[in-house]
Amino acid sequence: xxxxxxxxxxxxxxxxxxxxxxxxxxxxxxxxxxxxxxxxAAQHAELTADLARxxxxxxxxxxxxxxxKLDKKEFTAYxxxxxxxATTALxxxxxxxxxxxxxxxxxxxxxxxxxxxxxxxxxxxxxxxxARLGAFTQVNPEVEVGxxxxxxxxxxxxxxxxxxxxxxxxxxxWLDLAYIDYHPVDVPGLKVFAGKMKQPWMALGDVAWDxxxxxxxxxxxxxxxxxxTTLFGSAGYFILKDxxxxxxxxxxxxxxxxxxxxxVAFDAGDRIRLTLGASLYDYRGDGEEAGEPAIALxxxxxxxxxxxxxxxxxxxxxxxxxxxxxxxxQYVVNADAVDFKTxxxxxxxxxxxxxxxxxxxxxxxxxxYREVERNAVVxxxxxxxxxxxxxxxxxxxxxxxxxxxxxxxxxxSWFLAESDAASRYNRDDAGVETVTIDLNARF
Numbered sequence: 286x287x288x289x290x291x292x293x294x295x296x297x298x299x300x301x302x303x304x305x306x307x308x309x310x311x312x313x314x315x316x317x318x319x320x321x322x323x324x325x326a327a328q329h330a331e332l333t334a335d336l337a338r339x340x341x342x343x344x345x346x347x348x349x350x351x352x353x354k355l356d357k358k359e360f361t362a363y364x365x366x367x368x369x370x371a372t373t374a375l376x377x378x379x380x381x382x383x384x385x386x387x388x389x390x391x392x393x394x395x396x397x398x399x400x401x402x403x404x405x406x407x408x409x410x411x412x413x414x415x416a417r418l419g420a421f422t423q424v425n426p427e428v429e430v431g432x433x434x435x436x437x438x439x440x441x442x443x444x445x446x447x448x449x450x451x452x453x454x455x456x457x458x459w460l461d462l463a464y465i466d467y468h469p470v471d472v473p474g475l476k477v478f479a480g481k482m483k484q485p486w487m488a489l490g491d492v493a494w495d496x497x498x499x500x501x502x503x504x505x506x507x508x509x510x511x512x513x514t515t516l517f518g519s520a521g522y523f524i525l526k527d528x529x530x531x532x533x534x535x536x537x538x539x540x541x542x543x544x545x546x547x548x549v550a551f552d553a554g555d556r557i558r559l560t561l562g563a564s565l566y567d568y569r570g571d572g573e574e575a576g577e578p579a580i581a582l583x584x585x586x587x588x589x590x591x592x593x594x595x596x597x598x599x600x601x602x603x604x605x606x607x608x609x610x611x612x613x614x615q616y617v618v619n620a621d622a623v624d625f626k627t628x629x630x631x632x633x634x635x636x637x638x639x640x641x642x643x644x645x646x647x648x649x650x651x652x653x654y655r656e657v658e659r660n661a662v663v664x665x666x667x668x669x670x671x672x673x674x675x676x677x678x679x680x681x682x683x684x685x686x687x688x689x690x691x692x693x694x695x696x697x698s699w700f701l702a703e704s705d706a707a708s709r710y711n712r713d714d715a716g717v718e719t720v721t722i723d724l725n726a727r728f
Contacts, residue, residue, distance in 0.1 A: 312336075369422055377418035377433075378727040382446065385410045386673055387718045388704075390711035407673060407707065413446040419462060427469055431482075433462035443495040443669035462499055474508045485519045486546045486564060489598045490615040490638040491668040492657055493566065498666055500542070517562070518547040526581060529570060536570075540581060543567040548598075556605040564596040568663070585664030586676040586706030589631040591621040592663055614639040622660040633677070636661035651684040659705065670700060672717045677705035680717075696723040 312333070319329040392406035419433030435445040437459050447456050464480035478485060485504040488494050502523030509516045526540040548562025568582060568591075583590050600613040615638050622634035640653035656679040657667060664676045672678030680702030688694045700719040708715035 372424075373420055373422040375418070375420055376728070377416070378725065379417075380415040380726075381724045382413045382415070383411075383722045384413060385720045387716075388673060388708050389716040390708050392710075407709075412449045414449070415445050415447065417445060417461060427467060429466040429468070431462050431464050431466065432460075434458050435461035442498050442665065443674065445497055476506045478504045478506075485521055486544060487517065487519075487548060487560075487562060487598070489560070489600050489613045490640065490653070490655070491671075492615055492636045492638050492655060493594060493596060493617050493662045494666055495668050495674075497669070502542075504544070514549065514551040516547075516549055520545050525568075529581060538570065540568070540570045543569065553601075556603055558602045558604075560598075560600040560602075562598050564594075564598070566592070566594040566596070568592040582663055582665065583625060585667070585674055586659050586678075586704075587664045588624055588626075588633075589619070589622045589660040590625040591623045591631075592619055593621040594619055594662065608643050608645055611642040612640070613642075617661055619661050631660045633658035634660045636676075647687065649686040651682075651686075653682045655679065655682075670698070670719060670721065672700070672702040672704040673707045673719065675704050675707040675717075678702050678707065678717070679704075692727040694725050696725060697721070698723075 318324045386409040417435040421431045436447040437445045464482040467477040481501045485506050500523045504521035506519040521544040523542040528538045529540040546564040550560040553559045596617045598615040603610040617636040619634040622631040624631040636657040638655035642651045657676050659677040684698045686696045698721045702717045703714040707717045
């Protein structure tokens with residue numbers, strides 16, 4: 286019986302006919318075999334049932350193949366029309382802030398007589414918000430494109446804050462990021478950037494660079510792990526001002542920044558991990574070709590127009606304690622500090638910061654103390670919140686953050702500083718106190 290069944294089914298299926306035709310032939314053949322007595326009625330019934338099962342199985346397989354073919358066709362069409370959406374991540378944040386700034390000996394309000402020019406102080410007590418939204422698309426396995434928009438009172442490089450003001454007017458939106466990231470699969474750990482990008486270097490403190498600054502130009506970063514040791518580095522060429530000296534259109538006529546950084550992170554024991562590194566920020570094309578001082582880089586208390594910054598930084602993470610502990614610091618010296626009026630050594634050319642972070646009862650704490658001399662860093666780029674964004678300052682920052690829910694927190698920061706530049710009426714250790722209270726939501 287089994288031999289007869291296999292022979293019949295094999296012969297029928299070998300005909301190559303379609304399913305419906307084969308089923309018709311099979312049924313007729315079985316009927317003929319039953320009529321001439323070659324098979325019994327029981328055998329006929331069993332073989333008919335077997336053939337019916339074979340037919341249903343073939344029909345199901347055909348439907349599955351047709352469905353897969355249709356799904357692939359639809360997916361291909363989807364990729365051609367809106368496939369970018371599948372490889373694009375939308376990321377952003379919203380922050381509501383109350384900010385109070387009190388600078389010693391600055392006027393608290395505008396006391397000008399009628400018809401006189403404004404002489405308002407630098408003190409502030411205001412409400413602000415920050416909104417940022419970015420789209421980051423993986424164009425192919427080796428190329429990513431990032432574009433981000435942000436709020437802001439102005440195109441200020443150090444701030445995306447928008448004041449609550451101007452009678453409910455609509456608020457401006459600025460292009461905050463626009464870059465291409467090329468990361469070849471043949472060189473793992475290498476990334477090459479072009480455009481307006483996030484800072485490509487590691488920054489353990491904000492003495493030299495405010496966190497909101499996104500430099501413009503070209504950069505490359507590299508990171509490689511060897512067991513528990515990680516090597517990292519970056520190099521960059523950034524444009525600050527095109528044809529700054531008015532003498533031509535070649536690259537030497539542009540004000541530019543060359544950056545170079547290298548570092549290592551490694552385990553120094555079972556409980557300690559160290560990160561050590563050094564950086565160079567070399568500003569060039571600042572007008573020296575024209576034989577005159579360029580004041581384009583002099584801001585917020587600087588008295589020099591020459592900057593070649595050398596930075597050393599380090600961090601120690603300690604585990605196994607009752608609470609987590611991180612200690613960190615940075616040291617910066619400007620090797621080219623020359624007074625732009627007298628062309629003599631401008632002095633006051635160093636800056637340093639030490640800090641500690643921990644988490645206690647669900648609250649993250651961060652404390653730093655810093656001293657930033659007048660010509661240690663570029664006043665345009667240093668932290669805009671400490672001492673109201675002025676160099677020639679020293680003091681404390683205390684920050685506490687509590688996460689209410691996932692991606693939603695309350696942050697309170699207190700800056701207690703002294704500055705030789707923040708007050709226009711007190712150039713000797715004027716007190717500068719700033720308090721910010723932030724509600725932050727990220728997505």
